[in-house]
Amino acid sequence: CGFKLRGEKPLPFTTMYTNIESNSNFGAYLRRSLKASSPSLQFVDNQATAQVVLSQLERIQSQREVSLNAQGQVEEYELTLRLTFQLVSNNGQLLIPPSTLTSTRTLPYDEANAQAKAQEMVTLYQDMEVQMVGQLVRRISSDDVIQGYRQGAGTSGEEQFVR
Amino acid sequence: QTPAGSKSPANKEEPDTQVLSDTLSYDDANKTSVFTGNVILTRGLMKLTSDKLDLREDAQGFQYGVATVSKSRFVFIRQERPENYEVVEARGDRGEYDGKLNTVKMIGHATVTRFICGKPFDTVNGEVVTFNNQNNTYSATGGPTSAAQPGRVRSIAQPRAKTDLAVAECRKLYNNKPMPSTIQAPAQDGGSATTGAAG
């Protein structure tokens, strides 16, 4: 029925710098997925030498009570993670404008066991983060970014605006 | 070019008016003279240049002049006041000199600029600018052919402190003596007619 294994999507640039902490679950998984999708990609520590810069502009973790039990105690929280990121090439060309990924999960809550639930919230937020890596990799290796970079590579950032 | 010196009898200490031009035609009957071509009228510390100048004299002997241009762009007037290091320059489509009122009118796209020590400080743009040499004032009115917006008079004035500064500088430059005048030849040979420039 037309399904085939997802293949590599080589990216036109080979050096990337990102401010996402490499020593974290999210950072490590993102680096591995991007390298798997484009094996020639290297992560550099010095922003100046990188051909593209992936920056995480904002990471907002928020929770809100969505349902109460008869005693008026919180029975369920809705956890939301909002991640805003952008991809800029070293000549100033905006490959991906600031865009936001959001993900929500509902968590049954029991005030009498706040600490256990707090730890469960942490794992839920991490699970949402990892699930966002898939979307991030897909967005970075999308056609419009690859063509944008190829066109941009020829001209400096300003000319791109002039045209 | 024929020099024409004419003494206006009205008041003795009045500086005489001297006009240089390429050609002159004089009509004694109604006392009018028409100067054409590179006309330069000097009167005291005021100099007027234009392409054509019609000069007439009224019964009491007051002179009235109308200066117009054909080739060059503007009738041009330069008024010097060396004791405060000032030069006022005006230009316009047409100039009218009224000896009786001792005023000079610049009509049509009139612009007046005041220089101190050679540097421009204030300008007034309008349709008609009238100089009153008596009390050393000038006024401007708007009109359809105003140098500024039609019907409006516009002026730009530098800050007071800057003008004072420039005057002080100039005084130091000429260590307190009045600025040499470019219109009047050096004081010693005042008033004598100068030969006209070649046509």
Added chain:
Amino acid sequence: QTGVLVPGVGQSSAPRLYVSPMLTSPSLNNDEIITFTDSARADITNNTNTITLDGKAQIRRPDAILKGDTIDYDRSTGTVTATGNARLFRDGNLITGPGLRYNVDKTNGTITSPVYSLATGGQGQASEANIIDDNHVNLKDATYSGCSCVEPFWQIRSNNVDLYNDENEGIAENGTLYIKGVPVMWSPYLTFPIRAEKKTGFLTPTYGMTSRSGLDVSVPYFINLAPQYDLTLVPRYLSKRGAQLGAEFRYLQPNYSGTLAGTYMSKDNELGRSRWMYSWRHIQSLGSVLGLNFNLSIDWNAVSDDDYYRDFTDMTTVTQADKTYLNRNITLGFSGYKYWDGYLQIQKYQTLQDATSDDIYGQYEKVPELRIHGARYDWHGLDLETTNTLTRFEYPTYFGDKLTDDVIDQTDGHLRPNGTRLTSYSTISYPIIRPGWYITPKVGIHASQYETDWFTRYGQYSFYSQSGNQRRSISRVLPIVSLDAGMTFERETTLFGYPSTQTLEPRLYYLYIPYQDQSDIPIFDTDVSQFGFASAFSENRYNGGWDRINNANQITLGLTSRWFDRDTGFQRLALQVAQRVYFNRQRVTLPYESPRIGSKSDWIFGAEAALTNKFTTQAALQVDPYQGKTTQVYASAKWTPKRLTTLSLSYRYQRDPYADEERTDINQGNPLSYQLQGKETVSFAGQWPFTRKLYGVGRVDYSLKESRVTQHILGIEYKGDCCWTGRVVLKRYAVSKEDSNSAIFFQLELAGLGSLGKDPMELLRQNVPGYESVNTPVPARTSFERYE
């Protein structure tokens, strides 16, 4: 990641206009300002020192523009006199009048019978205006209103008003406040802010009526002590209880900041005793010592009695959330040496019992807890992590009236055993990630040591473990082995006509943990995780400190299919299904938890669809494979036609644990204490701008099981056409098992009169699902506006 969870409030930054930094007003000093004039006629006299302009004359300078029928400008003294509809425009302030005299150098002047409108929005007229200097304008028998509209809603009339721009203060001597022409308030010395910024002054008062406290009037007063400190005093009167004084002190320094808030009521007429509350939040970075940088955070709350939060509420609290256990936490966090972090914390609670229900609330306190966590990712492809925690657990003693005195005496108020726990969980995993598939083997060792005091000295009233023994020290070491593998298949297809990419993502998660008898281990902070997609692929069905680690030999199979828009990569639709297959029976349980009987878990289904960018739906279903009954249903739909406009409807169903009659092995029919109580609720919520001026936000939770509204809140805001805003909030919510509190609040805000207080509607909006922050602050008015 440290265990301390700080709930951040989501603030999305909506795109908005900013004043461009390049747009600066020239700070020329006076002798550099060039003056332009425009008139029908200009006379330059007295040695070019005086200029007379007439015929709609104008003098234009970078700092001021002056217009009038005729203008005389004496350049030597700098005085300008305009006669005939004079207009002076300076720094965005406009003053018009029949005549005006102004000195451009000394920037002072007088205007006869001026009509003025300030850049800050204030406007009015007076018999005479004296501009004393750049900063100070004095008005004689003036009227002042805080906003710039034709016929203002409120106005101050006084015979002498002084406006100080830098101090942002207007002072009206014996001023009278008129609302719609009716004198409302008189004061010998009335001050008001000129600009909307942090300024000492009265905030918008709130009037209300609540069922538990009667009439409720509070008039907050804000004191701007310094740019880094401010204090808000809230005198408040409640008809059933008496007068109360609230205060909130905020401080902000480069490396520490915080808030200290509290209330005090000397005598509550209904209870005949004093009632108070205080809460202190503080965060501080302590710098680094020995290569570790330390930070301190304190969150300490206390109230005078259990019912404090049930009796006192305000306009913006929607629910009694987190008011049963008042958090008392001091945490010293540290991190350093690139891979290490951790904290030393004291976690206590003040528990507010509910007199109307017979169960006693309480939870273990950590006095203290030390955590050291290290993580090293991608070290030659390996991910290493170790978490070591030493915690002293103490259960708060209870001397309330829910237990008879002799019961309390037997155990000196103790209800649970105390104890110390040391756990260390270290893992190694080797993720192999390829574009189309991934395999992540992971091996971990979880070791823990318990020293428990079962209070054996109380003999028969002492406490017993699940197994009935009272072993003082127990240790447990368990290996945890897991394998997570998944593949991603893709194909190009279309969804609702859009070209999109569809994925098929099978996933397998195998977990092996040998059995070890843990029935002697006490339960401090462990609970059953809700079975869902996140916990289906995790190592332990219990969460918290893992006082129980499930024996496992199981596989969880999952299948996800997603549809992405091909060009933008936006996830349009996701369908998920998962089930776990157990190869052994459940031998580890929490006390009173009955082990599962089948070898297959419930089916879980999930769907998330963003049908259009404006309409998203979410659904989750959990089906018991043996009886084919749904154990849990969650469905919600959210419609956001445009910004600040959302309607959302959500339905929740949780099967009641009793209803499971066939399960005869439930011990003595007690409800499974770890199962969620049965419920079926529908919740409707929305924020909706009815008209440009009328705006509503609200939420209604209706319980189908008890067929009653469990709680509702509705806020209406009407922005008057001329600088006033009216707000009404109606709400009713459960405060305890039987009681509920219904309240109505009303607020009239005179824009420009009071200082800026917290926007109650903003706080309300945060409790509406799909909330979108409105924080597009009114851009500060600049003097470039209304340029003539």
